[in-house]
Amino acid sequence: MNWQARMIAADDDFDGAPLLRREFGIDGGHGAVTNATLTLSALGVVEAWLNGRPVSDDLLTPGWSSYEWRLRYAEYDVTDLLAGDAGSAEGAEGGVGVLGIALGNGWYRGRLGWTGRSGFYGSELGAFAQLEVTFADGSTQTVVTDADGGWTAGPSPVLANDLYDGETIDARRRDDSWLSAGFAGDGWVGVHALDFDTAILTPYVGPRVHRWNELPVVEISTSPSGKTLVDFGQNLVGWVRVSVRGDEGAEVTIRHAEVLEHGELGTRPLRSALATDRYILSGGDDVFEPTFTFHGFRYAEVSGWPGELTADDLTAVAIGSDLERIGTFRSSDPMLNQFHENVVWGMRGNFVDVPTDCPQRDERLGWTGDIAAFAPTAAFLFDVDSFLSDWLIDLDAEQRHHDGIVGFVIPDVLKYTDGEIPTEFGPADSTAIWSDAAVWVPWTLYQAYGDQDVLGRQFDSMASHVRRVKSLLSPAGVWDGNFQFGDWLDPDAPPEDPAKAKADKGVVATACAYHSARIVAETAALLGRTEEQAEFERIATGLREAFNREYVNDGVVKSDCTTVYALAIVFGLLDAADEAAAGARLAELSAEAGYRISTGFAGTPFITDALTKTGHLDAAYRLLLERECPSWLYPVTMGATTIWERWDSMLPDGTINPGEMTSFNHYALGAVADWMHRVVGGLAPLAPGYAKVLVAPQPGGGITEAETTLDTPHGRVAVHWTVDGDELTVDAELPAGVDGVLRLPGQDDRQLSGGPVSVTVPFAAPALAAATASEK
Incomplete structure (x- = not known):
């Protein structure tokens, strides 16, 4: 791109949500406008209008990327907005155009992570826009963000905005005349250019965020403490659109949560996230949508409502990345169907520009372990090729700047927390499953969609990960020396220590390292990289030999629990005799557990496949269809409409799990849907x-x-x-x-x-x- 625009900021921050505008004359003497394209980006999140009309219905543009090296821009065809209808004044030669921009904090300057901090990437919000106009005679005109005096900045109705905490909107400050020519701009100020390298600007690879569904109110009730509660019947991600009329200056508050606990709004799982929107009324008919935030919720607590609240006053708006649904599943078991629907809704809510762990609390980060586990399911349910390809570009960028280490989260904002990450995580380094996302996710995309280009683009990243792991192996050739999440959220682990699993962490890590090395060897073969193929085949062979030497004895795998057998069987680490013995032991352990789940993040995606592969299909079905806690269907019996983070995020008595980390919308444990598609549904790729x-x-x-x-x-x-x-x-x-x-x-x-x-x-x-x- 030939960038003429500059990144500009308002001279006054205006409550963290400034408006910027510029009037410009449309060049005359060149005939009608035949084409107009607006390129838009921001440090923060941005919305734009041209001649009083929105340029798109996209949300949270330009999303969250590794801003240090990569800032996305969106392109919009705005010809109709500039040219106007035939014969209108807007389309006349020599007319006046008005470009308006609204900024919010978004991921760039808002809170991220659980430390309470914000502004990791920068302290000033910035807008970047380049409008290119073509006329009938072929001549062009360019209007750009710059600091040459044409742009001014002023206050918006938004008094506060944060992705975690919510948004405050004062309808008394609404004045759409700022989008029209001749606006006086009393109290408006100038702008200044920011030090910004346009070389990091890059087009979107994946889809943009938009509204994709609306849900009506299912029930309005009063809690035991007298609070007004609204149930939308579905745990979703987005916000509540509010239509209200009341006294000027009156305030309506909407507080969000995923569950009720003993009849009251269950906000403890939000931790420090306020998840609260506040609306100050104008005295007339007001409609509010807080488009600079989002919440994970099924329930809303409404306070300050003028008069009687009715179902027609509120609508839940679901947002997410624009994904095409491609896969479906249905069975004769209604509870299994509801579980599958929960998987779908959990995925939609956590695919908001970045594949996140959860959408509601003070976290919402792109945890690599979650998507490593869930990618095959995601790739079947929706076309996620471009969405995850975009995310993998950030993974590669972060990895290149971190000695080949794939971080716990991508984009890796945790690197800025200055030791505030819990000490039990240890020094940042590669960790099994989480860092294996560098290998497993591109391989999943290739298997799902057949496009080898993703392997070519990501091969250096894939190889770098396995080489990093090789450098971490012990003298015995196994991966058992540095911090590991292991079989995270093993249901037998105490609520306060989710990493305290039954599975030996070295066994889990070495198995995953072998799986990744074998995939990279196969990828190298596909790409015709014979030297690398030989290199990674040697690494894989060494890991397999070390695994069997150090961890296997007559078919018994060290720590003798379901997860270690599941990984050893599915990843092909055992010889035939040991695999048969391991399968029998896995089935035995499953029976001893009453066919209740005994695996965490590491084992859950693979246990039903391991049982199926070794001839224990009956045990796999019993696991799948068990209803007592912990099980996949237990949350369904408790009314869940998304997948929970913990098998018992809510206890049978309706109490929220006492653990610090409890979400009711986490897709990772829904990874079994991949097995459902292939084995229950009977549809799988042979190529x-x-x-x-x-x-x-x-x-x-x-x-x-x-x-x-x-x-x-x-x-x-x-x-x-x-x-x-x-x-x-x-x-x-x-x-x-x-x-x-x-x-x-x-x-x-x-x-x-x-x-x-x-x-x-x-x-x-x-x-x-x-x-x-x-x-x-």
């Missing part, structure tokens, strides 16, 4: 991007019907099956030109080609897994 498809439903658990669909890069694939008595009927359809394999229990493989197929075969349900002691 990257589903260029060849495996149709292989494995019914069990008393489920009598399931349907799975996926819009692949080659077209739509659909699988539907029913069990009726002793017969299994499978109906499948593949896109034209796509071959596949039909693999059914007890049957030889059948080759498929594009088009529909219907097959009925004899079927015997899997034997019921061993009963638990209590059931006996």
